[in-house]
Amino acid sequence: MTVSGSEALCPHRLVLEHVTSRWGVLVLIELLDRSRRFSELRRAIGAQGGRAVSEKMLTQTLQTLERDGLVHRDAKPVIPPRVDYSLTGLGREAAEQVRALALWTQRRMDDVERARRTYDEARAAS
Amino acid sequence: MTVSGSEALCPHRLVLEHVTSRWGVLVLIELLDRSRRFSELRRAIGAQGGRAVSEKMLTQTLQTLERDGLVHRDAKPVIPPRVDYSLTGLGREAAEQVRALALWTQRRMDDVERARRTYDEARAAS
DNA sequence: CAGTATCCGTGTTGATACTG
DNA sequence: CAGTATCAACACGGATACTG
Numbered sequence: 439m440t441v442s443g444s445e446a447l448c449p450h451r452l453v454l455e456h457v458t459s460r461w462g463v464l465v466l467i468e469l470l471d472r473s474r475r476f477s478e479l480r481r482a483i484g485a486q487g488g489r490a491v492s493e494k495m496l497t498q499t500l501q502t503l504e505r506d507g508l509v510h511r512d513a514k515p516v517i518p519p520r521v522d523y524s525l526t527g528l529g530r531e532a533a534e535q536v537r538a539l540a541l542w543t544q545r546r547m548d549d550v551e552r553a554r555r556t557y558d559e560a561r562a563a564s
Numbered sequence: 565m566t567v568s569g570s571e572a573l574c575p576h577r578l579v580l581e582h583v584t585s586r587w588g589v590l591v592l593i594e595l596l597d598r599s600r601r602f603s604e605l606r607r608a609i610g611a612q613g614g615r616a617v618s619e620k621m622l623t624q625t626l627q628t629l630e631r632d633g634l635v636h637r638d639a640k641p642v643i644p645p646r647v648d649y650s651l652t653g654l655g656r657e658a659a660e661q662v663r664a665l666a667l668w669t670q671r672r673m674d675d676v677e678r679a680r681r682t683y684d685e686a687r688a689a690s
Numbered sequence: 691c692a693g694t695a696t697c698c699g700t701g702t703t704g705a706t707a708c709t710g
Numbered sequence: 711c712a713g714t715a716t717c718a719a720c721a722c723g724g725a726t727a728c729t730g
Contacts, residue, residue, distance in 0.1 A: 454669045476693075477692075487577065493692085493694095495722085539662070540580055620705090644712080
């Protein structure tokens with residue numbers, strides 16, 4: 439994304455940017471397995487192999503996805519606070535496609551790295 | 565993306581970011597129909613309804629995708645220069661998934677907008 | 691715990707000018 | 711035409727401190 443995105447784009451391009459945003463992708467994939475609490479999501483995303491998401495960005499991402507109707511937020515009125523996030527039907531449809539794409543990149547990683555070596559070697563021969 | 569992306573992520577997450585990057589998405593979709601020249605791509609993307617891509621970002625996006633082996637660059641040694649971009653087999657696989665996602669957002673746009681109104685109204689009642 | 695608010699660095703982005 | 715180079719602005723993203 440850019441989570442918010444410029445408001446000058448046609449609407450569906452904005453949704454696409456939300457869904458394909460850096461953290462949006464990972465949130466959707468994590469929620470595909472099961473619902474998660476806020477901090478659980480943070481840890482799960484961090485464990486995925488990249489840099490962890492900051493609280494701020496996770497909040498922002500979740501709010502955007504919730505507003506788009508992809509994520510459901512269930513805040514329980516207890517102390518300490520407990521909030522569960524899950525996918526809506528709409529969100530599940532999106533998440534499945536996003537996961538398919540993510541799995542594809544894993545499967546094809548070898549081809550990509552081979553292509554990169556070829557590309558880099560061709561340029562090294564300056 | 566962020567076309568280049570931080571180098572601290574696991575490799576396949578980087579490729580995912582290239583593919584789902586703001587301009588990467590649109591380039592892949594445009595090339596799915598047929599090969600395109602540089603300026604043709606710029607116009608096609610601008611015509612899609614959003615803000616046009618700058619030369620710099622288009623160049624950067626194309627180079628990243630070429631390096632990843634998704635896009636093929638065919639520079640003809642003529643004057644004036646003529647460069648055709650097309651999808652590789654790998655790129656086509658990615659592009660088809662990306663297009664599927666883009667089409668999905670179009671189909672579901674009504675649901676998203678309804679969700680947004682509900683969300684916004686719930687907050688307006690402050 | 692689950693946020694919100696604020697500040698601030700830096701990377702991405704885009705204009706502009708220039709080259710082959 | 712198809713880029714490259716340079717610069718400036720801005721938004722993203724993170725760190726931190728604070729709240730309910």
